[in-house]
Amino acid sequence: MNILMIAVNGPAGTAVGLADALNRLTGHRCRVATLETRYNHGWRKDLHVPDLDEAGLAELEAALRTADLFHFHMTADEHLHLGPFLPADFLRGKLVVHHHHGHPDFRANPGKYRARYAERGRRNLLVSTPDLLRLLPGARWQPNPVPEKDPAYRPVEPRPAGRPLVAHAPTRKELKNTDDLLAVMAGLRAAGLDLGLELIDDAPHAECLRRKARCHMVFDHMQGYYGMSSLESLAQGVPVVAGLDDWCAGHMREFADCGRLPWIVARDRAALAAALARLARDPEAREAAGLASRRFMEQSWSEEHVVARLEEFYAGLRPDAPGAGRA
Numbered sequence: 001m002n003i004l005m006i007a008v009n010g011p012a013g014t015a016v017g018l019a020d021a022l023n024r025l026t027g028h029r030c031r032v033a034t035l036e037t038r039y040n041h042g043w044r045k046d047l048h049v050p051d052l053d054e055a056g057l058a059e060l061e062a063a064l065r066t067a068d069l070f071h072f073h074m075t076a077d078e079h080l081h082l083g084p085f086l087p088a089d090f091l092r093g094k095l096v097v098h099h100h101h102g103h104p105d106f107r108a109n110p111g112k113y114r115a116r117y118a119e120r121g122r123r124n125l126l127v128s129t130p131d132l133l134r135l136l137p138g139a140r141w142q143p144n145p146v147p148e149k150d151p152a153y154r155p156v157e158p159r160p161a162g163r164p165l166v167a168h169a170p171t172r173k174e175l176k177n178t179d180d181l182l183a184v185m186a187g188l189r190a191a192g193l194d195l196g197l198e199l200i201d202d203a204p205h206a207e208c209l210r211r212k213a214r215c216h217m218v219f220d221h222m223q224g225y226y227g228m229s230s231l232e233s234l235a236q237g238v239p240v241v242a243g244l245d246d247w248c249a250g251h252m253r254e255f256a257d258c259g260r261l262p263w264i265v266a267r268d269r270a271a272l273a274a275a276l277a278r279l280a281r282d283p284e285a286r287e288a289a290g291l292a293s294r295r296f297m298e299q300s301w302s303e304e305h306v307v308a309r310l311e312e313f314y315a316g317l318r319p320d321a322p323g324a325g326r327a
Contacts, residue, residue: 001028001029001068001069001314002028002029002030002063002066002067002068002069003019003022003028003029003030003031003067003068003069003071003314004030004031004032004033004063004064004067004069004070004071005018005019005030005031005032005033005071005072005073006032006033006034006070006071006072006073006076006080006082006087007032007033007034007035007072007073007074007076008034008035008036008074008075008076008080009034009035009036009037010032010034010043010045010073011073011074011101011103011128012101012144012171012227012228013043013044013205013228014073014101014128014144014145014228015032015034015073016032016043016044016045016046017144017145017146017147018030018144018145018307018310019031019032019046020044020147021145021147021303021306021307022307022310022311025303025304025307026307026311028311028314030071031046031047031063031067032045032046032047033046033047033048033049033060033063033082034046034047034048034049035048035049035050035080035082036050037050043205047059047060047063049082049083052083057083057084057085060082060083060085061085064082064085064087064090065090067090067094068094068095069094069095069096069097069314069317070087070091070094070095070096070097071097071099072096072097072098072099073099073101074099074100074101074103074106075103075105075106077098077116078091078096095124095317095319096122096124096320097124097125097126097317098113098117098122098124098125098126099125099126099127099128099142100113100125100126100127100128100132100135100136100139101127101128101129102128102129102131102132106132106135107135110135110136113136114136114137120320121320121321121322122320122321123138123318123320123321124313124317124318125138125139125140126139126140126141126142126313127139127140127141127142128141128142128143128144129141129225129226129248130225130247130248130250130251130252131223131224131225131245131247131248133251134247140313141251141255142306142309142310142313143255143301143306143309144228144231144306145303145306145307146228146231146232146234146235146297146301146303147303148235148297148298148301148302148303149303152206152209152210152213153209153232153235153236154235154236154237155213155236155237155238155290155294156213156214156236159214159216159290160214163194163195163196164194164195164196164216164217164279164280164286165195165196165197165198165214165215165216165217166181166185166195166196166197166198166215166216166217166218166219166276167198167200167211167212167215167217167218167219167233167238168181168197168198168199168200168218168219169199169200169201169203169208169212169218169229170201170221175221175223176220176221176223176227177219177221177222177223177243178199180222180269180272181197181219181272182197183269184269184272184273184276185197185276187273188273188276188277188280193277193280193281194280195276195280198211198212198215200212209232209236212229212232212233212236212238213236213238215238216238216239216279216280216286217238217239217240217241217276217279217280217286218230218233218238218239218240218241219240219241219242219272219276220233220240220241220242221242221243222242222243222266222267222268222272223243224243224244224245224247224248225244225245225248226242226244226248226252226263227242230242230263231297231301233293234262234263234293234294234296234297234301235293235294235297236294237290237291237293237294238290238293239262239264239279239286239289239290239293240262240263240264240293241263241264241265241266241272241275241276241279242263242264242265242266243265243266243267243268243272244261244263244265245267249261249263249265255301255309256296256300256301257300258296258300261296262289262292262293262296264279264289
């Protein structure tokens with residue numbers, strides 16, 4: 001099947017990551033069309049409209065015409081202008097998927113999107129984390145992949161010596177409990193714990209991976225779900241602290257087919273302080289948690305496992321409901 005993923009901007013590199021995995025591990029052919037670059041992360045681009053010359057635009061038009069499936073990410077739909085092209089003009093006979101990644105407008109106004117999809121008869125819906133299932137009932141959770149065999153995602157050996165370092169890489173600090181982390185770190189230091197912080201802010205993704213891999217633990221956030229930072233660090237064999245809620249953890253255990261997840265759960269400042277202090281003071285606990293994290297990503301959350309779930313979803317796609325509008 002020819003797949004064209006369409007997004008305003010690539011959500012944390014996951015669209016192009018899914019496309020790369022599909023192209024390597026399945027018989028599908030997948031391209032990614034994007035309109036904007038946000039942040040300074042240096043994700044790989046495919047059909048990035050601002051960069052396309054005449055030949056590139058012809059390649060984009062061919063991808064629009066020959067696609068069997070339009071896979072829209074975040075707020076994108078068939079009315080998103082891709083340079084001179086409108087996906088709506090190429091929609092006849094194609095399957096359509098809408099894939100949400102927690103965009104602020106979707107989180108604030110999920111009813112708007114539910115109504116839109118009902119009006120257009122859209123039935124093939126994905127979300128990137130289990131918490132979003134509450135906002136889009138009837139969708140399927142599609143985990144994000146991490147290429148755990150890539151050297152950038154492997155553990156660094158030996159782990160750097162010296163005082164323990166906590167890594168934190170927030171794209172948007174207000175959504176990642178950064179203030180909570182800073183307050184907890186200040187309290188631990190005031191109590192005499194020699195603990196360093198590697199705050200990675202708006203760095204290229206390759207640099208972010210290098211810096212996180214040399215830390216001793218990672219704090220993701222306490223929003224109830226997990227971020228790509230979690231998955232990347234688990235693959236690198238770095239213990240990850242995050243505030244997973246029971247809803248998300250249940251879905252994650254079901255997908256991973258395991259009874260225990262490697263995340264170290266902290267849902268408030270007191271639990272976060274306790275988790276960081278224990279990891280800082282106990283190198284053996286850190287090593288054991290890191291080994292379990294890497295093993296989990298190899299055995300339970302491998303790229304092959306993630307892509308197989310998406311391929312299964314694609315195999316069951318249904319055309320838009322008959323009689324529904326497309327406005």
